[in-house]
Amino acid sequence: MNITLRKFTISLTVMLGLLLSSTGMTQTNEIKKLAGYVDFGDLTSSYGEPNVEINLGPSMLQFASAIIGDDDPEALAVMKGLKAIRVQIYNIDGNADAAIGQINKSRKQLETENWEQIVKVKKDGAETHVFMKMIDGKIEGMTVLVAGDKDQAVFINIIGNIDPKDLGKITESFDVDIDIDP
Amino acid sequence: MKDINKDLKKMNQQTFDDAIEELLAGDMDMQQAERLKQASASDQAMASTIIDAWALRKGLDELEIESVSATLEARLLAIPDQSQSQTRNNRFAWLNPANWQTGQSWAIGSALAMSLIIAIGINSQPNRAEILQAREDIRIALAYLGKSLNQADQLTRDELNQQMHKILAGQAPLRQPYRDIDNPVKIENIDL
Structure with a gap:
């Protein structure tokens, strides 16, 4: 086989490898390596499967961002900074113990990883915690942990460069209704 | 093109297996490659099989050839020539390094695999429902x-x-x- 043909086949092999490796599993593992990733643990043994579970990686976020278009460059810029969105919502049916236990476990982990806690509210057995991961003055991730509110445990992890004050820019673009009552 | 479409409709498991064998043997021509491409356009499993066959063919080509030891050579020479070995030789002709120089069939197979890889890549993009x-x-x-x-x-x-x-x-x-x-x-x- 001549050299040109060999180079051609090697190039094809590389392309094949690249395509086969770009699976969802690979993407999930890549997300776990990001600084803004938070391990929520697994509460299925306590509450069953989450009634809301969202895992959006970078490629899906960019496809979904196409709705914004060029009309709102600020919102588009915010979306481009995002690498992943993860949400888990459990029905806790009045028993927040396991959820609060998981939140405490996550909090300890976040503290050892130098996350900054910007909100900590406890009232009537319900807890809300908001953490941010900053690296060199840049936000790399945000997580919101809520337990005991309306019989729900809420775990949210936004990975990427997201500033809470910029949230309004994208909530408007996606026509978000904050007053949801699932 | 009419012939291709006609062939497509007729393509059954046997003809598909034959086509894969030809791809493996490096004997594929442009028309056969086009037939396979058309047939696999609506069948991702078929496209994957073709790509696997092409990858196997490529892997075989990259096997290093080692010289046979003198004792093994003597033993091999002692094996009597059998009539059926000729048929088997034809069937596994692609295993013969001398036949691996069939550049044209290689290029055709590679081009087919390439187009299928790209097609699968495009198909893996989210559809409208997934984006919504x-x-x-x-x-x-x-x-x-x-x-x-x-x-x-x-x-x-x-x-x-x-x-x-x-x-x-x-x-x-x-x-x-x-x-x-x-x-x-x-x-x-x-x-x-």
């Missing part, structure tokens, strides 16, 4: 996020208001010690 679902997921995620932050913000404001009223009414000192976790509401810090 992703948008809905983003809306739900942002709604929960906004709701959680708003609630925390409201609790904090309520607590600050209560404390301010108490201070103004003289019911609480201007300077208060840091409250511990036993209090109904504990605010350590907020920066929204």
